[in-house]
Amino acid sequence: MTPEAYEPVGRERATRLLDTWAEQYGPVPRPLAEVLRCEVHDALATADSVHHLNGLGEDEYHDWASVHGEFHELVLVDRAAGLLTLLVAADD
Numbered sequence: 001m002t003p004e005a006y007e008p009v010g011r012e013r014a015t016r017l018l019d020t021w022a023e024q025y026g027p028v029p030r031p032l033a034e035v036l037r038c039e040v041h042d043a044l045a046t047a048d049s050v051h052h053l054n055g056l057g058e059d060e061y062h063d064w065a066s067v068h069g070e071f072h073e074l075v076l077v078d079r080a081a082g083l084l085t086l087l088v089a090a091d092d
Contacts, residue, residue: 006051006075014050014074015041021070021089043085047076 009017018040022028028036044050053073076085 005054007054009050009052009074011044011047011050014052015044017052017072018044018074018087018089021072021091024070024091040087043076043078043083043087046078046081047085048079049077051075051077 018036022032022036051074053075070089070091072087072089074087074089076083076087078085
């Protein structure tokens, strides 16, 4: 992995991407929605920048090939708090 593998995205786009992923099989149950708000959306809200892993080619697949229907990796940078957060959304 190199920094070039990530593209900068806005918080709004990242939020839509994660919400769409979380709701892909139906409405998110209230307890899980609260956890997502606290753990994901709050981190997105304070991030100075958000970077999304670009689509990887088949050369980057592991031996089992593509085992995810959908996979997203986001890096959040919060300079004020001195935090780097890795968010991975996968359906495995």
